[in-house]
Amino acid sequence: MMTVVTHATLREGAEPEWDAAMRQRLMSVQGRAGFVRSQLLIPLDEPNGRVIIGTWLSRADWEAWHGDEAFCETRQRLDGLQEAPSETTWYEIITDYAPPGITQVAEKVVDRGRETARSIVGRLRGQQQA
DSSP states (O other): OOOEEEEEBBBBBBBHHHHHHHHHHHHTTTTTTTTTEEEEEEHHHHHOOOEEEESSSSSHHHHHHHHSSSHHHHHHHTTTTTTTTOOOEEEOOOOOOOOOOHHEEEEHHHHHHHHHHHHHHHHHHHHHHO
16 A cells, blocks of 8 residues: 655635635545545644645556546646645555454454354254254
8 A cells, every 4th residue: 555645835815725625626536446545634833734645555546546537627726726836755554553443343243243143053053953
């Protein structure tokens, strides 16, 4: 997996419009091949700064998204609201840890339920044979 970190500096007063456009862009990537997750951050000491963190299965998946028509349309709009071109750095993920989400918790509950059901069925079959 790969993580891409992009730093942008926005023109003063353009923050609300840029944020709305970026939120729309990040929502549109949901379900795209290779997309894992994204975050939009504001540095505490730089209110017109933005950091976008995207995690992808591969850089090729990210590049394919950048060729998408919807992406290209928002690129011009976002670039016009920035003081300068954004800066992007790529990272290869060595370790990725997150606490279990609701999906993982639900899967564990289902697995335990299956184990309990098998145990009960086994006991019932044993009683029938006796």
